[in-house]
Amino acid sequence: MQITPLNPEDPPVLGDFELLGRIGQGGMGQVFLGESPGGEPAAVKVIKPSVVDSESRRRFAQEIEVLKTVYGPRIAAFLGADAEAEQPWLATEYVDGPDLARHVKTQGPLPSVLTAALGAVLAEALAAVHTQGLLHRDLKPANVLLGPNGPKIIDFGLAAFTESNVSLTAPHQVVGTPICMAPEQAAGVKPLTAAVDVYALGALLLFAATGHYPHEAATPYMVFHLVTDPDTAPDLSGAPDELMPLLTGMLAQSAEDRPSLTDVVQQCRSVIEAQGMKIAQARRRLTAHTAGQRHKAAPTGDSLASPTSPWSVPATDAPDTEVAPAAQHAPTMPGSGSPAAPALDETPGPTDPAVQDSSGHTPPVRRGPIDGTRREQPVPSRPPTAPKRSKEGTHTLRHSLQARRTAERLRAAYAAAAPF
Template sequence: MEPLRPEDPSDIGGYPLLARLGAGGMGQVYLGLTGGGRHIALKVIREDFEGPQALARFRREVQTAERVRSRSAAAMVGAGLDTPPYWLATEYVPGPTLRQAVTVHGPIPPDTCLRLLGALAAGLLEIHRQGVQHRDLKPGNVILAPDGPRLIDFGIARGEGQTQITQTGVWNGTPGYVAPEVVREQEPVPASDVFSLAGTIAYAATGRPPFGGGRIEAILHRTLSGDIDLDGADPRVAELVALCAAKDPADRASLERMLQLTAPYGTLAADPAYRRLVGVLPPLPADVREAVTSGLVPPGRTQAPAGMRGGSRAVIIAAAAAVVAVVLAGSLTARYLMDGGDAAENPSGGSPEQGGGRSGTPAAKGGTSPATGGARSPGGPPPDVILLKEPTDEFDEVRWTKANFNCQPAVRPDDMRYANDLQTSAPRQPYAAPTVDIGMRFKYARPSGYYLAAEIRPPAEQQGNGVTGVVRSKPHLYPKGESGLTLHYPADFKWEGSGSEAYPLMKGDWTVIWLHVRANGDAYYLGCDGFTAR
C-alpha cells in the first residue's frame, strides 16, 4: 500500500479511499471501504484512456466481473460507467502475487507446486463452466490469498456472446504465457488458458520465465517451436506441466484431468510452505481515521473534492455472500502487434517529486550540462551528468544473478506507476560477444518528455577499489512509438561523465539498472535487469 497523493480523490462512487494499491494499464487501483466496513479494491480508469475501444474494454471487464461467480475470482461490488471517472469495485483480499512470492522466496517446493496446479486448475474450470476464458493467466495475475490462490485481472477475459475488441493482426496476452494458437491470431479457446497454466506453474517451479527472456520476437519464436523450460524442475511437476504445454490445443490435458492427477497431494491452504509464501499480512486501517493516523490519508481529506461526489451514476451490483473476492490488480491489457513482434503496451502519470533521497556520487555538480552550462528549465532535457538519488541504502548492493533471474536486494522504485509498466530486455542465455544490447519499454505508457539512463555493474568479484567498472549512460528521451529504448554496451557508456572505465564483457553476472532522470539531473531507480557473460 502507498499513501494517497494530493491529486487523488477522497472517495470514488461514495466509497472513501484509504490508500493506493497500485497502477495498471488502464488506471489506478485504490483501497476503499464500504459503508459496512468491508475493504474493497477500486479501479479508476485513466482520464487519458477514454477512447471508444478503451471504454468498451472496460465495460466488458465490468460485465465479466459481474458474470463470474467463483471463489477463485473477483466478486463484484459496484461500478460507475455513465460519466467519468469510470470505476469498478471488488472486495479486497490481501496477499502477494505468485510472481512477488517467487521473486522473494525463489522457486516453490514441488509438492506445493502440485497443489497450486490443482487449485488453479479448479479455479479455471469453474470459470470456464460459466462461459468465460481468462486469456492472460500468468504469475502476476495469481494472488496467493491465505485460503488459496485467486485469479485476477479480467481486463481481456471474454465470455460467450461478448464481442472481441481486437483489430486484425493484434492479439491479447503476455509473451511466454500466451498459447501458440493465440500468437498465430487464431481464436482463443479454453485450452489456451491451460497452456498459460503450464507456463505459470513452470515459473513457480523454476523461478524462470517459461520460454526465456529477451526480445518479444525471440520469446514468441520459442513459444511456437521450442520446449517450455523445465530444467531442474521436479519430474512429477515437469510431467504434468508438459501435459498442459502441448503446442496443439487438442493434445493438451484437460483441467478435469489435472484435478484427478493432483488430487492425491491434498489442499493448498494447509501446506506449510504455502503459508510461508503468503506470510504475515499487515493489518488494514479499519476506517479513514486510522488511515490518517497511519499516514495513508492526508489530514482533512475526509470529503471528496468538488465534482467527484455524484459525478457518475453508480451501477451497484450486490456481491454474492458466498463468493470470496480478490484484490483487483490494474488491468494490464497487452495488445501485441505482429508486424515486428512489438507490444502496444501501460500506465501514464508523471513522477512525483520525492525529497530526502540518498545522494549518489555525481561526476559533475550544479545540475547543468558540461556542454551548455546554466540553469535547466523545468520541462527541458536534463544535463548529461546525472546525480543518483536513491530511497534506500540497499541501492549500492543491488545485483542481478542468473541463479535467481532477478535483482536483490529489492529496492522500491521512485515512480511506481511506470515501474509497474517496465519491461526490460537483455540476453537470457550465457553471452559470449564483445558488445551487448540492453533495452527497456513501457507496456502501455507512452510518456512525453520522459528521460532515462542506464547504469551497468560488472560482476561483483571483478570490481576493484579504484576502477569499479560501474558506468552510466547519458540520459535518453523515451522515444515515440512502441519500440522502446535500446542502448549498446560499451559504446553508449564510454564518455567523460560515465563515472568509470567501461570493463570488457568478462565472465560473470552483469547488472543493468534503469534510472528515471528528471529535468534537474536527479536520477531515481526505476528497475533492474541483467545477463551472464561467459
C-alpha cells in the same frame, strides 16, 4: 508495498467506494485502495484512456454482466464496476496477501507438492468460471494473490482491454503479457477457447516451480516469435520430474493437445498422492507455507522501519507490455535461474494487517515490463492520508477501525524518524 496519497486529479469517490490512496500502477491503469460505505476494503482499478476504445468498452460491459454471476472461494469477488464511465473501473474483493510473482521472486520456487496443490486449486476455480462462459485470457503469476485463506485469482473481465483492437503482432505495438500467452492467442486467432487458460496456468505453474517462464527473451517481439514458433519447445529446465508430464501437456503448442482443466486437477492430485499426501492436506500446507514465508519477511513488534501500507497490492496491474518499434531498446527478461525451494513451514504467522504487510522489509526490486510484474514505488515523503472533503466539495473519510489503527502507527513512525 507502500500506500501513497491520492493525487489532486484523482477522484475521491468511484460509485459507492471512497478512495483512500494509491496502491498500485501498471500498463492498464491505476489501482486504488477503496472502502465501501460499510468499511469493506476493495481494490478499485481504473482503466487509463489509452487502452479504452468502443469495442473494448462494449466487451467489458458484457463481461461485467457475466462477472456478476461468477462466485467461488478462489475468485476475488466482484463488488462493482462502471463500463460507461469516462475511465471504466472495476472494484473487487481485497485480498490481503502478496501475488505469486512477488512470492517466488523473494522466497524462491514452491516445492513440487505445493505447486501441484496450487495447480489443482486454480484449475478447479477456472473450470467453474468457464462454465459461465467467461475466460480469463490474462492469467499470470501477478494475477494470483496468496491470501490468508489460500490463493485467489483476480482481474477477470479486464482482458477486454489487454485484447484491444490493436493486433498483437502489429509491427509497432504489442499489447498483452507474452510470457504466459498461448500460441493461438499470440497469433491473434479468434475465437479463443478454454485451452488458452490451460496454457497460461501451465506457464504459471512452471514459474511457481522453477522461477522462469516457458519462453524468455530480450524483447517482447522475440518472446512472441518463440511462443508462436512450432519448432521451439518450451523451456522446462529445472522442473521437478513428477511435474514434467503435466507441464508438457499444458504447454503443448496445439490447443487440441492440451488437457482439460478437469484432467489437470486429476493429474495434480496424482502428484500429491504419489508423495503420500491427501489433496486437502496439501492445500493446507500451501496456505501455511505462503503465510509462514510472509511472516518471516514481515517486521516484528510495533516499530515500523518505514511507513508501509497495511494491505498488500491487491488487483495489481501487471504492466501489460506496450512496445515501441523493435529498433528501440527493450528491457531484458529476468534470468532463468531457479533458486532452491524453501523448506516447508506449516505454521502460519500472525496476520494482523495493522502491523505487517505482504513484503515486510524486503527491499524494492525493479522488474522488467514483460515478466508480468509491477515496479515498486518509492516510499512516500508524507503519511498516506487522503484529503477530507464534504458533499459540497469535501467529504469525510469513513475509515474502518483497521485503517484508523494503521494511520496512528504511521504517524508515530513518521514522528520518530523526523529530523526535527
